[in-house]
Amino acid sequence: MQFSLQDYLKQYPDAKEITLLGPMDCEPGALSEPLILVDGGARHATPGLGVRVGDGDSSLHPMDHYLDKDKDMSDLAYVLDNLPHTLERLRLCGFLGGRRDHEMFNFGEIHRFLKGRSGPVRVTFDDQTAAYSQGRWEFEHHGLFSLATVEPCRVTLGGACRYPIPEPRTVNPLSSLGLSNEGHGIIFVHSDGPVFILCQEDETP
Numbered sequence: 001m002q003f004s005l006q007d008y009l010k011q012y013p014d015a016k017e018i019t020l021l022g023p024m025d026c027e028p029g030a031l032s033e034p035l036i037l038v039d040g041g042a043r044h045a046t047p048g049l050g051v052r053v054g055d056g057d058s059s060l061h062p063m064d065h066y067l068d069k070d071k072d073m074s075d076l077a078y079v080l081d082n083l084p085h086t087l088e089r090l091r092l093c094g095f096l097g098g099r100r101d102h103e104m105f106n107f108g109e110i111h112r113f114l115k116g117r118s119g120p121v122r123v124t125f126d127d128q129t130a131a132y133s134q135g136r137w138e139f140e141h142h143g144l145f146s147l148a149t150v151e152p153c154r155v156t157l158g159g160a161c162r163y164p165i166p167e168p169r170t171v172n173p174l175s176s177l178g179l180s181n182e183g184h185g186i187i188f189v190h191s192d193g194p195v196f197i198l199c200q201e202d203e204t205p
Contacts, residue, residue, distance in 0.1 A: 005065045005082055008051040009034065014086050020079060021050075022094030023058040026126055039063075039075045041094050053079055076106055080113040090123045107131075107196065111150040114194035130197045136190040140183075144200035147171070147178030153193035160185030171195075 009015070012034045021028055023040025037045055039054025042061035052059075054075040055067040067078055076095065083090070090113075095106045110123055114133040123131040130139065138159070147157060149171045155178075157165040162182040168190075171177055189195060 003051070003064055005036070005051055005053050005079065008036075008064070009082065009084060013084065015084050016086060017089040017091065018083060018087060019091040019093065020076070020095070022076070022092065024094040024097045026094035028093040036079055038079055074102075074105065074109065077109045077112075080109055083113075085118065087117075088119070088121055090121065092123065092125045094126075096125050096128060108150060111194050111196075128199055130199075132189065132191070132195055132197070134191055134193050136188065138186055138188045139197065140186050141197075141199065142184055143182065145181055145183055146198045147181065147189065148174055148196045148198060149178075149191075149193065150174075150196075151193060153191050153195060155195060156190040157181075157187070159187040161187045 015034050018034045018036065019028070019031065021035070021037045021041030021044050023038070028044060031044070031046065031049060033049065035050030037050050037052045039056065040058035042052040042054070042059045042063065045052060045061060051065065052061065052063045053065045053067065054063050055069045055071070056063060057069060067075055071078070096103055110131050114121055114123065114131060117133050120135050121133045122137070125131075147155070149155070150173055152170050152172050154168045155165055155171045156168050160183060189197070
């Protein structure tokens with residue numbers, strides 16, 4: 001019997017953390033509810049665990065909630081629009097790689113999602129990238145990382161990094177100002193909009 005994404009999420013009205021599995025190769029590790037398998041991510045399906053949502057264009061597996069193939073948004077965007085406002089951590093696996101346009105637009109949809117949140121939310125992509133809503137955040141990282149924005153954003157960066165931004169400064173979209181920094185411990189970032197931290201090692205910030 002099929003059921004909708006909305007019906008599934010009603011079971012977790014106070015969810016603080018949710019995992020989304022996408023169509024690209026990934027190693028999701030141990031899985032637990034709430035879990036949303038987005039289209040091709042349905043190949044990770046385990047009986048009785050999670051909900052499968054998508055239009056089926058990247059999956060040979062049946063969906064619990066089918067989306068229209070001719071819609072004007074991606075499957076990921078549809079799922080993001082239905083996540084609860086209690087969410088504090090969103091874990092994405094299988095949304096990096098493949099078609100470059102898909103990967104870029106996934107970042108764009110996460111930016112839009114974070115910008116629309118009233119509380120602090122942290123998003124991780126596999127073990128390579130994290131995105132943070134506006135506010136002050138701390139993370140630990142050892143090695144190369146880059147800081148990027150999708151729209152102009154006032155940013156302060158400090159702590160254990162080689163190239164700090166000690167005073168609030170506007171970081172323009174995909175500006176090389178944030179390119180190729182180096183972390184060696186606890187780093188903090190304070191911004192008035194969503195920021196992305198992209199790492200070169202398999203260590204999520």
